[in-house]
Amino acid sequence: MTRLKLKSTVGQKNGPLSPCCPASKQDLPAWVYGAVTTPAGPVLKVSTGLTGKDYWEHFKCRTTSFRNNYTVNPGLYAVGDPDKNSDVLVSSNYKYSFDILRRELNGLNVWVLVLDTKGINVWCAAGKGTFGTNELIGRIARVRLKEIVDHRRLIVPQLGAPGVSAYKVKQAAGFHVLFGPVLAKDLPAYIAAGHKATESMRKIGFSILDRLVLTPLELSPVMKKFILFTIFVFAVFGLTPSGIIFRDAISGGLPFVLLGFVSVIAGALLTPLLLPVIPFRSFAIKGWLVGLLSVYVSMKLFPMLDQQNILLIIIVYLFFPLVSSYLALLFTGSTTFTGMTGVKKELGISVPLYLGGTAISLIILVIYKLGEWRII
Amino acid sequence: MKYLSNVVSLKIIPELCVGCGTCLEVCPHKVFEMRDGKAAILDRDRCMECGACAGNCAFGAIEVDKGVGCASAIIHSLIYGGEPVCGCEGDSSGNKGCC
Numbered sequence: 001m002t003r004l005k006l007k008s009t010v011g012q013k014n015g016p017l018s019p020c021c022p023a024s025k026q027d028l029p030a031w032v033y034g035a036v037t038t039p040a041g042p043v044l045k046v047s048t049g050l051t052g053k054d055y056w057e058h059f060k061c062r063t064t065s066f067r068n069n070y071t072v073n074p075g076l077y078a079v080g081d082p083d084k085n086s087d088v089l090v091s092s093n094y095k096y097s098f099d100i101l102r103r104e105l106n107g108l109n110v111w112v113l114v115l116d117t118k119g120i121n122v123w124c125a126a127g128k129g130t131f132g133t134n135e136l137i138g139r140i141a142r143v144r145l146k147e148i149v150d151h152r153r154l155i156v157p158q159l160g161a162p163g164v165s166a167y168k169v170k171q172a173a174g175f176h177v178l179f180g181p182v183l184a185k186d187l188p189a190y191i192a193a194g195h196k197a198t199e200s201m202r203k204i205g206f207s208i209l210d211r212l213v214l215t216p217l218e219l220s221p222v223m224k225k226f227i228l229f230t231i232f233v234f235a236v237f238g239l240t241p242s243g244i245i246f247r248d249a250i251s252g253g254l255p256f257v258l259l260g261f262v263s264v265i266a267g268a269l270l271t272p273l274l275l276p277v278i279p280f281r282s283f284a285i286k287g288w289l290v291g292l293l294s295v296y297v298s299m300k301l302f303p304m305l306d307q308q309n310i311l312l313i314i315i316v317y318l319f320f321p322l323v324s325s326y327l328a329l330l331f332t333g334s335t336t337f338t339g340m341t342g343v344k345k346e347l348g349i350s351v352p353l354y355l356g357g358t359a360i361s362l363i364i365l366v367i368y369k370l371g372e373w374r375i376i
Numbered sequence: 377m378k379y380l381s382n383v384v385s386l387k388i389i390p391e392l393c394v395g396c397g398t399c400l401e402v403c404p405h406k407v408f409e410m411r412d413g414k415a416a417i418l419d420r421d422r423c424m425e426c427g428a429c430a431g432n433c434a435f436g437a438i439e440v441d442k443g444v445g446c447a448s449a450i451i452h453s454l455i456y457g458g459e460p461v462c463g464c465e466g467d468s469s470g471n472k473g474c475c
Binding site: 124126127128158159161162163164165166167179182199202203204206275276281282283329330332333335336337338339340341342343344345346347351 | 377378379380381383384385398401402403404405406422423424425426427428431432434441442443444445446447448449450451454460461
C-alpha cells in the first residue's frame with residue numbers, strides 16, 4: 001500500500017465529521033502504519049505503542065481544556081492483522097480512550113469500530129446517548145461491517161451499556177452485542193476466556209488514584225474564579241473612607257485570601273481524596289466538615305491567619321466551609337457511584353444554604369466595614 | 377462506597393421479568409441478583425441510575441429515572457434548561473470539571 005493510497009483512505013473515512021484531515025502528508029496520524037485490504041476497502045492499521053507525545057497529550061487532557069477537542073476520526077480500524085473471524089471492539093472517538101484501548105491490544109488481531117461520540121469518553125457519551133444504539137447501527141452500515149467480518153458479534157465496553165440497547169442493535173443491524181469488561185486492560189483475558197467476564201471485570205472501582213487524577217479538573221476552573229475572589233477581598237479590606245489603602249488590603253485581606261485557598265483545597269482536593277473515610281454519605285456534608293476542620297486547623301497552625309474580630313471569625317466559619325461543601329458537591333460529576341436523584345436531593349437542600357450563607361456573610365462584612373469606619 | 381440511602385428511582389416489575397439475566401450483566405455496581413428465576417434488587421443504594429439495565433431489558437421490566445449524578449450538569453440544566461447531561465462541548469463554559 002503506498003503512502004498516496006493511504007491518504008485517500010483517510011479522506012474517505014472521515015465522512016462529514018471532525019476537526020481533521022484535508023489530504024496532506026502530515027495529517028496521517030503517527031499511530032497509523034499501514035492498511036488492511038478488505039472487501040469494503042482498505043482499513044487503517046493502528047499501532048499499539050504509545051509515544052511520549054501521546055502521554056504528554058493525555059497529561060494535558062487531565063489538566064486543561066485540551067481534552068475538549070481531542071478526537072480520532074470515527075470509523076473502522078485494524079489492530080494487528082485481523083480477518084473475517086476477528087473480534088470487533090467498539091469504542092469512542094475521544095483519543096485518550098482510543099489510545100488506552102489500542103495500548104491494551106498488543107499482540108491481538110482485532111477490529112476497532114470507533115463511534116462518533118464528539119470526542120467524549122465511552123461512559124459519559126453513553127449517558128448522553130451519543131455512544132448509543134443509533135450511532136452504532138449507523139456506523140455498522142457505514143463501514144460495511146457485514147462485508148468485512150463473517151461473524152455477527154460486537155464487543156461493547158460495559159460502561160457503554162447505558163447508551164446501547166443490545167436487543168435493538170440485534171434487531172436493526174443483526175449484530176449480537178457482548179458487553180465486555182469495564183477496563184480495556186481486561187480485554188485480552190476476556191477474549192481469551194471466550195468472551196467471559198469475571199465478576200471483578202464487571203464492576204467499577206474508584207480508587208484513591210482514580211480520584212487523585214480527577215482533582216486537577218476540579219481545581220483549575222475554581223482557580224480562575226479564585227482570582228476574582230482575591231481582587232474582591234483586597235478591595236474590601238483596603239477600602240477606607242479616604243480611598244484604597246494598599247497596606248490595609250494586604251494585612252487584612254491576605255489571611256482571608258489564604259483561608260479561601262484552604263477552603264478550595266479542602267473541597268476540591270482533600271474531600272475527593274479522603275472520600276471513603278469522611279463520615280456521612282452526602283457530599284455536601286463531607287465537604288463542609290473537611291472545610292470547617294481545615295479552616296480551624298489552618299488558623300491554629302498559622303497565627304498570621306488567625307482572626308481577632310468576632311465578625312470576621314463568624315464569616316470565616318460561615319462562608320469558607322460552604323465553599324468547600326459546594327466544591328465537594330461538584331465532585332459528584334467525577335464519581336462512579338452517585339445518581340441523579342440523590343444529587344438533586346442534595347442540591348435542593350444545600351443551594352439555598354449556600355446562597356443564604358453567602359448573603360449573610362456579605363451583610364456581616366458590610367457591618368464590619370461600617371464599624372471599622374466608625375459609622376456604626 | 378455508596379451514595380445517599382433510599383433515594384434511588386430503580387424499580388423492577390416482576391410480572392414482566394423473564395429472568396434472562398441481562399441486567400445482572402450490564403450493571404456495573406452489582407445492584408441485581410437472581411431470586412427464584414427472576415431479577416431482584418440486591419442493594420438499591422449502590423445504583424447510580426445509569427440506565428444500562430432498563431435500556432437493555434427487552435421486556436420493559438425495569439424502570440429507572442436515568443440521568444447523570446453530576447451537580448454541575450444538574451445546576452446547568454436548572455439555569456439554562458434542558459436535560460442534565462455530561463459533556464462539555466457546545467457549552468459556553470467549555471471547561472467545567474466534567475468528564
